[in-house]
Amino acid sequence: MLAVSNSSPLIALEKIGRLDLLRELFSLVVVPPAVAIETTPTVKLPTWIHVRQLGLGLNPKTIRPSLGPGESEAISLSLELRPGRLILDDEPARRLAVSLQLQLIGTLGVLLAAKRRGLLPNLKTEMDSLLATGFFVGSELYAELLKLAGEASLGN
Numbered sequence: 001m002l003a004v005s006n007s008s009p010l011i012a013l014e015k016i017g018r019l020d021l022l023r024e025l026f027s028l029v030v031v032p033p034a035v036a037i038e039t040t041p042t043v044k045l046p047t048w049i050h051v052r053q054l055g056l057g058l059n060p061k062t063i064r065p066s067l068g069p070g071e072s073e074a075i076s077l078s079l080e081l082r083p084g085r086l087i088l089d090d091e092p093a094r095r096l097a098v099s100l101q102l103q104l105i106g107t108l109g110v111l112l113a114a115k116r117r118g119l120l121p122n123l124k125t126e127m128d129s130l131l132a133t134g135f136f137v138g139s140e141l142y143a144e145l146l147k148l149a150g151e152a153s154l155g156n
Helices: 009-016 020-025 033-039 069-081 091-099 107-116 123-132 139-148
Strands: 001-004 028-031 050-053 085-087
Touching: 001 009, 001 020, 009 020, 009 033, 009 107, 020 107, 020 139, 028 069, 028 139, 033 050, 033 069, 069 085, 069 091, 085 139, 107 123, 107 139
Parallel strands: 001 028, 001 085, 028 050
Antiparallel strands: none
């Protein structure tokens, strides 16, 4: 399955040493140029993440004051390619992507999918690692994800 990613999930997964999960979950991961630039200070993109130019330019629907360049380009590229998933965390960008009928997954969804596929032994450990980097996860979402992962008894 093809996936287009924004910067923040790549950065978050790199910080906890789990960027490789994207390679396991998706047949091809692509990012637009703005995402490649935004991730440069933190993430050295592996060769299996491909930078892809926008064929049709920035979609006018993605030009919003609430979106950064990476988010706008990632959504625009997704409108062109119609990937199986757009990997995106930021709430304003997610709302826009849903309104444009794009299929989303966030950093936490990637971790949950990896746990379900047997790529991670424990979701709680990974979420706690994310929290330690400053990643925000509300307590209700944290508990819901543990429940979905079959780890509810591990608590938070």
